[in-house]
Amino acid sequence: MGWASAMVVLPLATAFAVLAVPAARAAWIRWVALAGTGAHLVVSGLATAAYWQAASPDADFARTATAGKLYLVERHAWFPSLGIEYLVGVDGVSMAMVLLTSLVIFCGVLASWQVRDRAKEFFALLLLLVTGVFGVFVSFDLFLFFVFYEIAVLPMYLLIGIWGTGRKEMAAMKLTLMLMVGSALILVGFLALWWAAGGRTFDLTQLARFHYDPALQHWVFPVVFLGFGVLGALYPFHTWSPDGHASAPTAVSMLHAGVLMKLGGYGALRIGVYLLPEGARDWGLFFMALTTINILYGAFGAIRQTDLKYFTAYSSVSHCGFVLFGVASLNLLGAKGAVLQMVSHGVMTALFFALIGMVYGRTHTRMIPELGGLARTMPWLATCFYIGGMASLGLPGLSGFVAEAHVFLGGFFGNPFAPVAWTRALTVVATLSVVVTAVYVLRGLGAAFQGPVRDPEHLRLGDATLTERLSTGLLVAALVVAGVLPGLLIDLVEPPLFAVVNRLHALPGGP
């Protein structure tokens, strides 16, 4: 078994191991889950090293390549007559996403230390979900990709419906249905791509060699982009996100906002723009405009929220807007910014949801007006919240700045197929979000953590426990490392993006 398969097998095996633990041994369940995800974090690190060893000789070539190259590939025939294969491998972008997912699930298990209700099923489903996510990031066969995609989406329904809070059934239903509609669009797109290329292969690298008819691209691209966009919280299909996140248990929110929403941006870039450059050319400006709405709308929406989870969910709508905005910019800066933002937002939002869970566990409320002055009794949680908030408003030295700077520059340099005045105007509008974000972050955090202690009961509460410190500390460290040493991530994700961008530049009418 190669590295790429290990990425999928390990969490699945952990899920089965959790199921095998006798229900009476509740504590073992957590430890098995932690050991499995911890091992995964280590294995992801080793896989990155293996990938780096294989890929670094090609880094210079990549600049001029028009086709992406895969590493650590494993290929087995599955349904040869339809051209379906078990094809897994990695490139820099998927490697980065795998690392992100490993970190988030590890911290998510730590943050779920207090789950007692049907813990076995909870951790098993969580691990099944993450198996799907890892699967998506390593699959390069579209059919396999879709299978994993569904595995990632479906357990969410049960996780929210059973372990959630508030109007959980409604939220679970809404989330699942909306994401299913997205999946349906994606499936239609995939089948069209497969069919138009002769129905012989679902291999992404093979399909990339096929030149699709521009007329076909013109309608398939928006279908695929919208399909992925639903998961990536594209306006106006984002409304599942606030309700879903608000109702989901902590680890599920972390995983969902931290990683699952990234599948949207990942798919839009990797499949939408890469396979359908002419479709992207036709629709780039339209989606830039739509995602500009995302960015500002989410930020303004967050100002009025009083529930910490809704607050974070709207902030995610805004930040995921940056991802799709970068993708739609159709240039290297934008694409790089999109991937960096996926990682940055993934870590940041996982941190937020972990912290909200910890605050809720103590105060039993998430309503900002009922909190206040928590920094006095929970300095650790408050400090982490502020660091996350600063990353969210794009403070340099933390991960958000590097990503946003790329996205803004990408927008400013302009989509090569659109009038530069338009893309600049959209970018200037999008930059307003840096001020609005500062407003809602400082307002929300100020009301919850600063000022006098509003509820005397809160004076008796304690600060983070050791597991909580480990979980949040790791995420904070990731924000700092990504912000201080952006080169690490950029070196990893840049080479495969050249292939995407070079294909666009090779089009007639390009630069």
Added chain:
Amino acid sequence: MTCDHSAIVQHAWVIPALPLLSFALVGLVLRPLNARLAGAVAAAAVALSAALGWWLAFDYLQFAPPAEPLPTLIPWQVEWLRFQDGLRIDAGTLLDPASVLLVVVVTTVSALVHVYSLAYMKGEPGYGRYFAVLNLFTFSMLGLVLAPNLVQMFVCWELVGASSFFLIGFWYDRPAAVAASKKAFVVTRFADLGLLLAILLLGQAAFDVRTQLGASAGDSQALDFAFLGRADVLAALAHQAPVLGGMTALTLGCLLLFVGGAGKSAMFPLHIWLPDAMEGPTPVSALIHAATMVVAGVYLVARAFPLLAAADGVLTVVLAVGTFTALFAAAIGCTQDDLKRVLAFSTLSQLGYMMLALGTCGGGDPAGRSAALFHLFTHAFFKALLFLGAGAVLHAAHTGDVWHLGGLRRKMPLTHALFLLATLAIAGIWPLSGFFSKDEVLAAALHGGHPLVFAVGLGVAGLTAFYMARVYLLVFWGEPRREASAHVHEAPLTMVLPMGALAVLAAVAGFVPVSRWVALPGTAEHAGIDWLVAGPATAAALAGFGAAGWLYGGDLGRSDAAVARLGRLYGALRHKFWIDELYLWVARKVMFRLVAAPIAWFDRMVVDGTMHGVGLLTRLCGAGVQAAQTGQAQAYAAWALAGGLAVVGLLWAAGRAG
């Protein structure tokens, strides 16, 4: 070319690295263990930085015989962020007279403020946190002044803003401090948006120029100051096609750059955050909101000076904004009751002085730039001293309201003497430092062909002397007007000594030939004191003193009568022309009520409502298959499994058939 530099020039990066290291050490390790040790380590690190800063300055000055200009060096830089080829951002240290000057100012004032804080902040619950953030600030400020490109400057620019935010809100359980910290951050953030857009615009324009230049661009990157200051680049930028409203990217970019600078340096109308920032601990006000961070805007304009000088009309805007702010803030300063607020408005006014000096260079003679940097240098010392003096008063009397104080000169003789010296220095009395730098600023206005600005500058000089003498007399002379100020005691030695050091600097800084060192090529040489300027300026200061002495030196009834006679004007000044209220109204009514609330409503009702509508429709259609909806997870899992098997079966069958 770098091998013959002395060790400190080569390794100037150590100067910012020390406080950064100390920040990490204090913040992560020492803070929870031992607060006193945390403070000591933080102060020691910055003191070491200051020693290295002075060593750097002395070594750097060896480079040039008197006649030659001092060189611009980048002895150290590493790649930090690679946007794309030609747009690589390095972290590095740019050494030129201006940056070396600022290194000395920042490290010196910061070290003295650290030492002062050891006693001032004693017993505070957040002692370790305070010193950690103060270290972070020092690092960021040094990174800002040493930046060799616009992006490093922006990065550090934001970091000083964040440190300022955390320090203003240091007492986070006080609602006023929390509100002030948010206001400071949001207002400067709004201005920083200008700087960000300037970077985007200039970066893109310079990138185009770099592409045109081809090989002659060399390894210089589009956003390097070295590249942006090249004559051929400036000429190419000036000849680009207009981007908006007839302005080239250069002009528009420089205007936006100035917006960023105006926010940080609290120029009208972005000044509203600075007076409120006085809610922070007083040593913070001295370091951040008087001596260093707030001059970053002035420094930015001075650093990007070749760009601004090449852009049409931007310096005129700088001139107008600076002149207006100088007058406006000085006038308000005459009416405020809180000692620190008076000093804050004084800072605004003095920053206006520096900006107006920069703005006088529109005629081609960059003498004003030298004057601005000179005034920045002297102001840092006397204003920091004034704030630390105010801190000593606050520490002793626990109030900053000048009407509650009085008669402190007998109980606090050292503080009184030092405060008096600083008052004379800021008023521009010979031979103290303010005299020389103010003289140069006014001379630049007069000789740059701006007689009106010169006249306003003289008026401001008079107002400066007036409001300083007013608070000085009310605080230190007369009799204690409240119980609190009757039982005060002199500050401890750890506080008095740093003040003494600043007093020495405030006294002699005027004799340092700063403006000769920082002069750009083409600056007209003028030696000695220009009595045509210094005469009227001194007369204005004396007149200000006289007026204040008459109103506040004896019978305070005179001041009441004067207030009554001023009537509405006094009310407007006292309420700072209601500008804060205007901002609050815009924020609350427009941004929250007219934008944010409708969006939140629209999202729930219209966007989400539509989704629910679609859902309802589907559910009605699906009523037929309701029987399958048992609500049991096992049933769903079984269905999912069955469906999966069916797909696999179909595929397998298709495979067999095909």
